[in-house]
Amino acid sequence: MPHEQSAAPDDSALTPLRRRIDDIDGQLLELISERARLAQEVGRVKHARGEPVYRPEREAQVLARLAQINAGPLPAQSIRAVWLELMSACRALEAPLSVAYLGPEGTFSEAAALAQFGSQIETQPCASIDEVFRSVEAGGAGFGVVPVENSTEGSVNRTLDLLMGSSLSICAELALPIEHCLLTQTGTLDGVTEVAAHPQALAQCQAWLSAHAPQVARVAAASNGAAAQAAAKTPTLAAIAGLGAAARYGLKPVAQAIQDDPHNRTRFQVIGRVQTQPSGADHTSLILSVPNRPGAVYDMLAPLAEHGVSMTRFESRPARTGQWEYYFYIDVAGHQLEPRIAAALEALRTRTAFFKLLGSYPVKA
C-alpha cells in the first residue's frame, strides 16, 4: 500500500448529512435556474426599451433586503458574496458585461471590479486611468472602475480631472481595505535606524511607530514602493508598504496592519452611461466653482444647509485654468431625483460659476 495515506474515514455519520446537502443543492439549482429565466425576461423588456441591463440601484436593493431578512447562520457578508455571483451570472446570460479598470499592477482595481460586478464579466485591464475613461466613452467597455480616494497615493487626482471633462456618470461606489506593514531585510528591527515611507503612510502609522519603534528615525519617501526599494538595498532601513512590495523587493514583514486606523481604505467609483434611479440609500457627486471673493464658498454652500442636505465629502483642488481659484468636489447624501436634493442642486447651480453633476449612486447601507 502507498505510504503517508490515512485509511478511508468511516463516513456513516456524514453520509446522511451529505445526502441532505445534495438534495438541497438540487432544489437550489432549480430555483436559481428559475431566477435566471426571470432575469432573461427582465433583460428582454429592458432590451425592447433600450435600457441598460445593469442597474446598480436594483442590485443594491436586492442585497439590502437580503441583509434585512437574513436570520443566519451565514453572516451578511457571505450572503452578499453568494448573491453577487448569482446576479453576475444572471446578468451575463443577457449580454456579458465588459468592465475596464487600471491594469494588474493596481491589483486593488481588479479586486474592486470583481467585488462590484462578480466574476461573470469580461475584464478589460487598462494601462492608465485615462484609458479606462476612453474605453468606456468609446463603448469598448460598458463600465469602468477607477480609484477616487487613496490614503497613500496621489494618483487619484487624475481621476478627478478626468471626471471633470467626461460625459460619463458615476453610477456606483465601493471601498476596499488597505493594510500597511513594516518591512525590513531580516523581518526584525535589529540594527534598523530609520524607517521610510510616503509622508501620509508615516502619519497613518504614527501611534504604532511611537509605541513599537520609538528609537527609529522617520524619513519621507516619494512613495511606499520607493521606500521598499531603498530598504531592499539598505539593511539599516525599514519601509512601510503593503505585502505586495515585500514580495516584489524581497523584504520581510516585521509587523502587519500597523496603521492606526484599522479601517484604512481605498475608495473606487464605477463610471458608465447609466443614470441610476433612487435605491433608498444614495449619494450624489458634483463639482462646483465660485468666483474668488470673500465669503464665496460659504455662500455657495448655503443651499445645502437650507434644504437640510448633508455633505459626506468636501474636497478642493486648485484650478489649472486660472479662471477660478478652486474646484470643489462635493458628495451629498441623497439622490438627485429626490425633490429635496433636486431643489438644493438647482439652487446651487444658480449660485456657482461652474456646476457639474457627476451622478447619483447607491451606497452600502
Add this chain to the structure above:
Amino acid sequence: MPHEQSAAPDDSALTPLRRRIDDIDGQLLELISERARLAQEVGRVKHARGEPVYRPEREAQVLARLAQINAGPLPAQSIRAVWLELMSACRALEAPLSVAYLGPEGTFSEAAALAQFGSQIETQPCASIDEVFRSVEAGGAGFGVVPVENSTEGSVNRTLDLLMGSSLSICAELALPIEHCLLTQTGTLDGVTEVAAHPQALAQCQAWLSAHAPQVARVAAASNGAAAQAAAKTPTLAAIAGLGAAARYGLKPVAQAIQDDPHNRTRFQVIGRVQTQPSGADHTSLILSVPNRPGAVYDMLAPLAEHGVSMTRFESRPARTGQWEYYFYIDVAGHQLEPRIAAALEALRTRTAFFKLLGSYPVKA
C-alpha cells in the same frame, strides 16, 4: 430639475418580474441557511473525529454533480462560481480557512487562491514560494497555493524543489489562462525594428509574429518584464508581455492574446496536510529516481504500463546531489487508493532508488 437625467422609467412591465425574483431570493435564502446548518453539523462530526473541514474531493464531487444535472439556462461556469461562494461561506462558518500564496506581485497566485477556495477565506500573501511552504508547514496557514508549471517563467523549479523536501501533500490542482500582448510606446508598430521577450514567449507567439510583423527582428530577453522595461526606454523596440507590464511601464498594446495557443495556462497546486479520498476523477503526483544505467528509465516505467495506468505528465530535473542523475516528476491519472493505482505505485517503489508520493487530488472532469 438637474440636467443629464433621464425621467424615471415606466416599471409596470418590470415590477411583477422583480417581485417574483424577490420571492425566489427569499426561498433561496431559506434553503441556503438550511444548507449552512447542515454544513455546521458536518463540521461538528468532523471536529469530533479530528478531521479537516475542507475536503477538496467532496467539493469537486458536488460541482461535478451540479454540472451534470444542470439544465440551464445558466452555463456550468456560472453555477460553479455561485457554488464556490456558497461552499466557501459554509466552510467559513465552521472555522475560517487560512490560505497562503505568493504575494500580490504574482496577482495570478491570489486569483488562483480565490478561484479554488472562494472569497470567504483568510488570505495570507507571502513574499516567496518558500514562505508559502513554511507557513503551511508551521500551521500558520491551512493551505498554500503554489505555481507549478508556468509557460514563461522558470520560477516553478523552486516549487518542485520544495515539494521534494516537504511533508505536505498536494490536495488540489487548478489552471488559469495566461495572455501575451505585443506592447510598444505608441501602441503601433510604426518605426519598430525589434521585438524582445523571454525565449519561451517568443516561441509561443511565433505564428502571430510571422503573420503580422515579419520584418521585425526577434530578440531574447531575460524575462518578459525585462523586455517591457527595455521597450519603455527604446521607441524602436516592442515587447511581448502581459497587460500588467503595460500598466507598469507605460506601454500600449499593439495587439492582445497573440500567443499561438489560446489555451496558454499556468498550473497551480494546493498544498496542505489533507489526504483526499477518491473523487472519481483524480490525479496522483510522485517523484522518482533510478540509478544511472542504460534502460533504467524504461524499466522504471514498466509497472505503469503493466497496470494500465496512464501518465499525464513526465518531467525530468537534474539532481543536485550527484547521487542520482535525474529526478522524475510524474503525474498519473487515478487515485492512490484505487487498487490498480496502489498496485502500480507499490511496484514502482520497489524498482526505484528514490520514491516520494506527493498526493492524490481531484481534477476537473
